[in-house]
Amino acid sequence: MQDPASTDPVTQALGDLISRHAGRLTDADTRLLDVLVQDPVRAAMENGKDVSFRAGVHPASAVRLARRLGFKGYPEFKSFLQASLIEGGTDFESPAARMAARLVRAEEGGLLASLIDSEIAALNLVRSHVSDQDIRAFSSTLAGARRVHVFGRGHSAALSALIALRLNRSGYDTVDLGSQMHQLPEALERLAPGDVLWLLAFRRASPLVNDLSRLAGARGVSVLALTDLQGIRIDPAPRHQIAVSRGQPGESQSLVVPMTIANAVILDLAAIDDGRSIRALNGFRSFRSASGLPPALL
Structure with missing residues (x-):
């Protein structure tokens, strides 16, 4: 045996x-x-x-x-x-x-009900672990950015893509680094003072996340990190970090919690950027209507 x-x-x-x-x-x-x-x-x-x-x-x-x-x-x-x-x-x-x-x-209460209960419990924890000041620290850093670079791998890659999409539509020059792994050195070569690097790390901070944080610091780039409680060890430490549980052991560990926080940051950004986000969204809406491009492309 x-x-x-x-x-x-x-x-x-x-x-x-x-x-x-x-x-x-x-x-x-x-x-x-x-x-x-x-x-x-x-x-x-x-x-x-x-x-x-x-x-x-x-x-x-x-x-x-x-x-x-x-x-x-x-x-x-x-x-x-x-x-x-x-x-x-x-x-x-x-x-x-x-x-x-x-x-x-x-098995105790049904699959869908179990997932819903897990998500609700995790979201309720956000109330006591993340403050409006935490959200404002992120949004104010983004508001002054020359360019925003977002990086997430694995499950966080989907959130990285969504953040980049929403920031671009809000008028912020944003690069989804996670979608450019085949050209990552070329993308990183563009890092410059005044930029912001927004890192997403769930379960653990991979060596690449730490490498990106070090490179950003050396180039005068402000680093933000959105992590769960198991991914909090990023070296060097980010300028601002929000670390919050995505669920208890044995529960769903979905993207609902970090996506909610990201949505709050982007919404708060629109509240403090003197109408920049609103103007950009209206401009994009007008472009979509007048472009004649197929809806699938927009």
């Missing part, structure tokens, strides 16, 4: 059970536990019949294992594994584990 030592909460839970009941385990139990430890996330999602099939033992073996470990049956054992999955205290590095934990939570 494989060594169950691991930081994974399901594997830890299995390891504790194995240690307590090692003297009672049969060869079939050992084969089942090997399968469970090899893929603890899958173990928390499958029924006893499926686990037995993968272990090559009789379907009833999973039930007998559960009882030897102190449970009434396999469903109770599975519930124990699922509780370990979603109550580990930290979110998972593995995307599969994160999704599995959210599916387990969804």
